[in-house]
Amino acid sequence: MTMQKGANVPVPARAVRVELGWRTSPGAPDVDASALLLVSGKVRNDADFVFYNQPAHRSGAVRHEGKRAAGGAVTDTLAVDFAQMEPTIDRVVVAASADNGTFGRVAGLYVRIVDPANGSEIARFESADATVETAFILGELYLRQGAWKFRAVGQGYETGLAGLATDFGISVDEPQQTQPPQQTQPPQQTQPSQQLQKAPQSFTHPATPRTPPTPPPAPPAVRPVRLTKVTLTKEAPSVSLSKQGGTSGALRVNLNWEVRKQSKGWGAKLGRAVAAQADLDLDLCALYELTDGSKGVVQALGNAFGSLRQPPYIHLDGDDRTGAFSTGENLTVNLDHKNRLRRVLIFVTIYEGARSFADLHATVTLQPQDGAAVDFSLDECTVPSTVCALALITNDGEDLTVRREARYLVPPRGVSPQRTIDAAYGWGMNWTPGRK
Known part of the structure; x- marks a missing residue:
């Protein structure tokens, strides 16, 4: 069934295939599917982001399956297994990002939910009002009273996949911008007598060594996700x-x-x-x-x-x-x-x-x-x-x-x-x- 923005439908299947599709055309950007697994509206950590550089969630509940091209059309697919979904996850956001272009130049963009057991289409949402957006939330799978549903969203971002991901709590490793060299002030001239007076202060007498305080343990290193x-x-x-x-x-x-x-x-x-x-x-x-x-x-x-x-x-x-x-x-x-x-x-x-x-x-x-x-x-x-x-x-x-x-x-x-x-x-x- 084709849905309007904001509409929702039940998802009775134990597992689904989330398929993003679009038509190819000269000058149009490539499109990539991604998913964010949320708890109360936010990811728990960067591992809850599934996309081309992080293709599988550790629970096995969501996998990025990859693209297929045929007959002037392309699909990018996510596999979602509700049986493996962790109990705390209450929403899976389905997103799309445009690579080197805007969605205004992407023709026929849609998302559909398919039951892989029999190939039947559970839901379909077609996005037709994109302009300058470089990322889109097309829909979301969400848990309501113990049952999963799908809602058509259609929310665009001009800040790309990085902006969308950071909105949900993902830390993104973006390319470093080259900073212009900063001018430094010339060192102040110090009188020789002042240098002689201050120099001894930098030494400690051997008989009374000072033990530096033990630094607190460093927090575990956080490796931001890379979108390149x-x-x-x-x-x-x-x-x-x-x-x-x-x-x-x-x-x-x-x-x-x-x-x-x-x-x-x-x-x-x-x-x-x-x-x-x-x-x-x-x-x-x-x-x-x-x-x-x-x-x-x-x-x-x-x-x-x-x-x-x-x-x-x-x-x-x-x-x-x-x-x-x-x-x-x-x-x-x-x-x-x-x-x-x-x-x-x-x-x-x-x-x-x-x-x-x-x-x-x-x-x-x-x-x-x-x-x-x-x-x-x-x-x-x-x-x-x-x-x-x-x-x-x-x-x-x-x-x-x-x-x-x-x-x-x-x-x-x-x-x-x-x-x-x-x-x-x-x-x-x-x-x-x-x-x-």
Whole structure:
């Protein structure tokens, strides 16, 4: 049902998919979905803010699932699981922010609430009166007498996502502005006799040492959220993680897919295809080369899931072959051991369920623990490819760089996708048949 501003409807589902959508057009800004989990109108701390740089709430109740583009339209999705919602949370604000532009240039902006169990639309609100706003509260899920409801809001902000977030208690790490140099007063000239009189006052007699007072314990460090992000394109295909401050901790690689042609009952979803008669099994993989010259692969095939605490310091979190709604396949690189890594090639293969990527569209997000998220979309495949190179991470000893590859390869007859990707990038490994 389409709602008017201020209207509310019951949300009977145990979990919902919150989908923001808009139409693409020349000169229009990109849009990002976010959510704030509130207690009495405010967040408890910065962890209650879910967005592209902080994609999952610690409770698991809200997750930022990522974007899909098809047919001149884009959607950005949040997954909300009421069963995992902490009892103190009484409201989830659904917001949108415009990247390098205003919402007056965004056509067809809407938010809809969908029951993922059956795909039915519970509510829909279309925003049509935006002008100079750079952030919007489109709606909110709120708890009333033990039941969840959705209200259409439509409140705009000219101060962007940072202004919206700070209104609810989020501390934002904004870029520092360069301050003009301040003029200092020249030091006053002091008479030599005064210097001699004051100098002894800065010393304490050795026989009576003074013990400085014990300083109070420092409060725990608060790390504000960072709203910056990086989008890689054909024109700007690489980014320095060192310059973005993302060279330590865990680098999470997420791959989201959708099926564009609804064949055999396939329906669009994030990360995987919902298959009524056939399962589509996609495998996220990584070739690695360490600084000691050792090489290998991290993949589900052969149960080579890797490790974060020992070589290769890369781990695949699992192989989801159920076809159920999920967050896609995820791979993590431990950047605390970046000095042991020479290069890492992230790639994906079709294990079964399709003969080519031609019917699929993918979004790749690399999320450093610190620093800006790096995301990019893969171009539509026009060749019978079953293996695609996604991104190449290289370490030259001074800088850690991510380069967008988006390279579809066609394996020769009888040659595996792994051998094909190896040959294309000169890894030089010996391959044997494997199985899951």
